[in-house]
Amino acid sequence: MINKDRISALEQLIQKYQKSYYDGEAEINDAEFDLLWDELKTLDPANPLFAKVGADNTDGFPKAKHLIPMGSQEKAANPAEFRAWAVKMGLGSGDGDSAAGSGLAFIVQYKLDGASLELQYEKGKLVRAITRGDGIIGDEITANARRMAGVLPALSVPFSGGVRGEVVMSHAVWQEKYTDKANCRNAANGLMRRKDGAGCEDLNLITYDAAAEGDDAYFKDENKKIEWLKKQGFEVTVTKEFSDPEEVIKYRADVAAMREKLPVDIDGLVVKDPRTDMTDLRRTRPERQIAFKFELETAFSILRSVEWSESGATYTPIGVVDPVRIAGTTVQRANLNNPQMIRSLGLMIGSAVSVVKRGEIIPKIEGLAPDGSLAAELLPAEKTEILFPKHCTSCNTELVDGGTRLYCPNPGCPKRLHHRLEKWVSVLDIRELGEKLILQLFDKGRVRQIADFYTLEAAELAGYERMGELSAAKVVRHIRTPRSLSLAAFVAGFDLEGVGETIMDKVAAAGFDTLEKLRSAPVEELAAVYGLGEITARTIAEGLVETAEEMDRVLSGGIISITPPLPPDAAPLRGMSFCFTGELVSMKRNEAEEKIKVLGASAKSSVVKELSYLVTNDPESGSGKNVKARKLGVAIISEEQFLSLLKDPGSVSVGV
Incomplete structure (x- = not known):
């Protein structure tokens, strides 16, 4: 069953942490953020957040556009995922095709944990320095960048293009001057965005990439690129060459073991195809390079108490443990998921537990600690039962323990x-x-x-x-x-537990496509809808009864209506799919998606081969979606053409 509430919570957390990261005050580290990202990808692979990069900044700096989109990287969290990527890319297979037959299959670099920056040069002179921003447009902080070590005001050749790197702060500088910041990255992010530039001299730019404007063949391969950066005088991230995936895996383990001794923070490796592919680099998420992250840390502690976090009607157990260090932070609170987990593990106050950061706001208790993981003298002489709350703190109704959920059943809570x-x-x-x-x-x-x-x-x-x-x-x-909503959106808005638009789309597609049909549907018929099951079906049926009066009141006001289903021969966009990128002028993106859905089409969050139209107000841009659409032969239309298509589906004739 899709947990719509969890998806919504993950969206809010990701956007919150993206903003704090790009504002220079990251609240969690990359490993924690990656796990939030991965969990959302598992629950909702088509989520619109995956089409976005970075965050919008509103700190008053001038805005400037990147020469090439500064996209996010795909990630491998373990050797199995890395091997799968290598096979998919055809790298390290021993077929003699790697790097012009040299046997070289991988360029491997330290993944620096700082703040990304693009230096733009015109005929060898530095003209702009741009932060990552949203991946397309960032803050221009040229004056600040000129004060940083590693930023060259001029090159020895009349190069026009971009040089990419990571702005970092060394552990030594942080320890000496900036321990009021949580870590080196937070300190670096904050300093580079200071309006007066103070402290930027304590920062260092370490480079890893370059691209010539208007000449995709300027750099023959990734090795030549690194050699060129060194020759110009840039500091370059540590770079190695390997011919086999297993060599990369071993190297990752070696680096992980000694990374605490490095002068700057790194959080993994970046593994690249040795061959430079500018088309791939222009994608929102380049395919021919991957971030091979370090394994998460596990710590062992003692459960001292359990607190209950309240969100809506749900009560979630939070374990309070003896302080332990995990991934550079001190942890004292850890998620226990739900009552069933407590019972299945036999947890008690005083139990020795394993704590791992798994992407929550706080870490998770994964289970009982192995025997001998804690000294016997640290373990309490007695253990006590974990007590569950019995009544709702808001309305005093007796709580229902559903195993995977402890909640208040009172509809008026x-x-x-x-x-x-x-x-x-x-x-x-x-x-x-x-x-x-x-x-x-x-x-x-x-x-x-x-x-x-x-x-x-x-x-x-x-x-x-x-x-x-x-x-x-x-x-x-x-x-x-006035708004006309699809039945799926309307029902999802009433917050039935775990029932979102995706589930309701399936229900509507199965023939329960009006509110009347839905209300009269027996639970067993709803349960027969593919992907639902009895629990979800019962939730829908009971939720519709509970909210019936409120739904009718909303509809009777005349402002909100439910779009009636169209018969197959009256759905002019049936079978078509649309993806929207950038800002629309005439309506919000969710409104545009609603309009196409009621005409029979589907909305996609990314450009795929079967996509009918990519809608953008900048069809000629070099954005990742535009580039991919042109490559796949997907029609790119403007907002004006999109509006014409809504009025007359046969009116738009476009090329790609």
Whole structure:
């Protein structure tokens, strides 16, 4: 069963940590972030976040465009994943095709743990230094970059193009001057974005890549590129050559064992095809290079108590353990997942436990620690039972222990109602209704159900904190904008436990494509829908009964409607698929996706071979999606053409 709440939570966490990373105050390390990313990819492979890179910065620096998109890398977390990538790329197979028959299959570099920077040169003169930003456009911090070690103001050749590197701070400098920052990377990120440039002299740029503007053949291969960087006087990340995947795996283990002794932080290796492929480098996520990350650390500790975190109607156990160091941070709180995990492991207060960082805000307790992992004298003489909460702290209703979930069953529970309001606003993407305003409206009793949003007046909102007349009028205008939602989006907005749009799309496709059909469907028929099962079916059926009055009230207001299903011969876009990139002018992206869905088409988050159209307001750009679309022969259309297609599906004739 797809856990829509978990997907939503992961989206919020990833965006939050991306922003803190690019603002220079990363709250978690790369390993933790990667696990969040990987978990979301497992739960929702088509999530729109995978088409985004970096974060938008609003710190006042001028914006500038990268010469080549500064995309993210694919990741291998263990040797098996790395071997699979090597086979997929045809590297290290011994077929004699590697690096022009030299036997060289892999270029392997330290993956520096700092802040990415692109230096742009025109005829050998440094003209711009641009941070990663969103991967396409970043902050121009040229003045600050000129103060850093390793940044060359001029080259010995009239080169026009970009040089890429990582801005790092050494352990020695951090220890001497910046221990108020969590780590070297946070310190480096903060200094490089200072408006006065103070402290940038404590930073160092270590390079790893270059590209000539307008000449994809300037660098013959990755080795020549590294040699050129060295010849110009740049410091280059440690680079090795290997012919076999097993050699790379062994090298990774050797580096991991000694990385604490290195002068700067690294968090893995970058493994590349020796042959330079500019088309691949322009992708949002290049395929012919991969980040081969270090293994996560495990620590052993003692469970001292259990606290219960409350989110909506759900209560999640959090273990408090003796402080341990994992991946460079001190850990004292660890997730215990759910009641069933506690019972299955036989956990008690005083148990010796294994703690691993697995991508949560806090680490996870993986299980009991192996015998002998902790000294006998550290173990408590007695262990005590873990007590579960019995009643909801918000409404005092007796909690239900469903094994994998401890929750409040009261449909009128204030926490549950508040969570539903936030979910509705999220599904409809009403950005003007922020969390703080929703909470104010809820606490004052003004909005307790979704339908209450549609009774708000600008005059009353103007009296709320930080609103004012103009802001209040804008909020009301956006709330009252008529919207026609698919049945899947409408039901998902009512926050039925674990039931999101993906599940409801399957239900609608199975023939339960109106609210009336859905309400009258027996549980056993819903359970027969592929991918659902009885538990989800029962959740849908019971949730529809619970929210029936509220749903009817929302629909009776006339602002929200459910788009009626089209018969097969009346769905003009049936079988087509669309991907949107960049900002739309006439509507939000989620609105555009809704429009195509009701006409029978599907929305994709990435460019794939079978895609019908890529919609962008910059069809000529060198973005990863545009490049891939042209390579695959996918039609690229503008927003104006997209709107024409909505009005008349046969009106648009485009090339690729």
